[in-house]
Amino acid sequence: MNLEIPEGLGDLLRDFTVAVLKERPPDLYDFAVEYFTTARDNRRPKEVPMYIIVEDDDEAGEPDPIMFKPRSSTSRYARRQSVSAERYNPEEDDDEDERVVYPKTDGQRERLTEAVCSILLFRSLEPEQIQEVLDAMFEKQVHPGETVIQQGDDGDNFYVIDTGVYDVLVNVKGDEKKVYQFDNKGSFGELALMYNMPRSATVRATTKGTLWAMDRNSFRKIVLKSAFKKRKKFEALLESVNILQCLDPYERMTLADALVTQTYEDGQAIIRQGDTADGMYFVEDGKIRFTITSSDGREQEIAKQSTTTYFGEIALINNKPRTANVYAVGKVKVAFLERDCFERLLGPCVEIMKRNSQLYTMYADDQ
Template identity: 70%
Template sequence: MTRNALNLEIPDGLGDLLRDFTVAVLRERPSDLYDFAVDYFTKVRENRRPKSVPMYVIVGEEEAGEPDRECFKPKSQRMNRYGRRQSVSAERYDPEQDESDDERIVHPKSDEQRERLTEAVSGILLFRSLEPEQMQDVLDAMFETSVSPGEYVIRQGDDGDNFYVIDHGIYDVFVDVNGEQKRVHRFDNKGSFGELALLYNMPRSASVVAVTEGSLWAMDRNSFRRIVLKSAFKKRKMYEELLENVTILKSLEQYERMNLADALASKTYEDGECIIKQDDDADGMFFLEQGQILVTIIKPNGEEEKIGLHSKGKYFGELALINNAPRSANVYAVGKVKVAFLERESFERLLGPCLEIMKRNSELYKQYAENVK
């Protein structure tokens, strides 16, 4: 602590915190300072938390409505609103420290079952960041189970064994409040539940009861952790390492690179496949993960001229986004190529601090384009 002329104690770190915030304001020039401040300090707080802990929700708002989220917080973080504090000895799951065997479990399914399962998991938030091969692991690892009206799928206080995705049926979620069962949510033929007990290695925080006849797809604890948690952690870590080697991103703060890593999606192209076609509308930009790309330009006389060959660490496709114009070149895969794709909306939201550098680089492309005409 330090003291000022008024003999008031100034907390350690306050000066640095306000300085960094002021720099961010001057750099971003937000239209609403209050909204910017909320967003900025929220990101700073998230950045101070351990990077190895992924965050998940029980159900997406677009899947089955908005549950009472207070009831779904880990018990060690939740105060009972009726005066009683519940506690539980729980150790959260850390993917970085998990050295268990990655043995795949496969439950055979008919074509009809696999089709229903594919449809059921298509809207689940937890699975959206998985690679195609990891999604196949998800389909293989899940097994079908039927339930009857009044049957408990999970009971509050029990150990967590499975994660569930709803195939069909209606299910109520109850939380015990001072000995009374309070209904806090209803799943109606879609949604997922049960991941918190697996994630935090804690007892079930709520009960789920079938209201109608129904069918669920279940995944055991080990498969859930191996496929969903470890894969998400490895993907973020891989993308952070990739982005750290991209020169224009050096101006980003660590939390900004983390947000950017989470927004990337992998895409794979075969040898000779066109990744970007000249004059097409732009839907996003790319970061080259593996392989090589060939960049060409179609000249006014119709001749296609080679511009260059690029390897891992190269980014491309940003010019059309910066200039709000069609694609200015062709990009082809040389051999098998893997890229990390950033869609237009995320580009505009996350790469603001890098736009000036990108614009300067775009001038070089414009000068070259003028010379080849």
């Protein structure tokens, strides 16, 4: 009897075996049920939720994205999740289209720069892309009671608040319910542009105010295309790092999205021995040197390295202060991964990192 092995069976069983060996579950059958149920659910198309992003200051002073989900019967508020829908394809974008530029006074540009730089959405943009954002935004005056966006409408513009107070309203069974209020800061309207979704809420001015608006086409060209280029660049960087070969393509893509570029000048300290670890680094471009400071204050160079190097993981793995200094040699670009992202995204690689870190630890103990 000829038996044909179904396509994908080998990969499926291999991945399950790796998961079992890594997790060492006490009950293999329960683990198998949970594993394959999760794998099946991850293959199903996701329902597109209706969200509006608002940014509020948390205790540390950083913007905290919150989303209102009007259709949820179990939870009123939810953290940002991945949204699946028909998307703009940056690979099909025409770079030869003329850039949109709206003239601004020095005062307007200064106010807009301050507002834009505090928005989470723009934090991964390069300085020249930030300038494109500023050029593409135009001023819009609003009056009390004016509806800026209407729930259910197609998205036309993305808005950044300069001045004014704005209520966020969601229609629930025919009644408008206020779910949030912007008070002279914040931004809204990006999801409809990013995911071809109707407006998920109404935003209405309660006072006289000023908004900065960017049209759909400019928003996609600048923000989405830059995000696409950033992901491709970081994916290529991560593929060259040996310890990350255990990540699958989706895990590597998710890791790429979490990285943020930082630039350092010659001689500038990237990390200092004894500091609390806030993340790890991958060298994009340039060279770095490592030093260790002894108990009598003498600093000794121990290594020099260039691209495809990662560092800063030891303190995260051991939950201890930094064990060495790292300096830029010439101008250096690094991709930074925050501590919480490290713990969440690099689980499969931690054991390899632990083995590698023992070499550094042994060297440091000898100094």
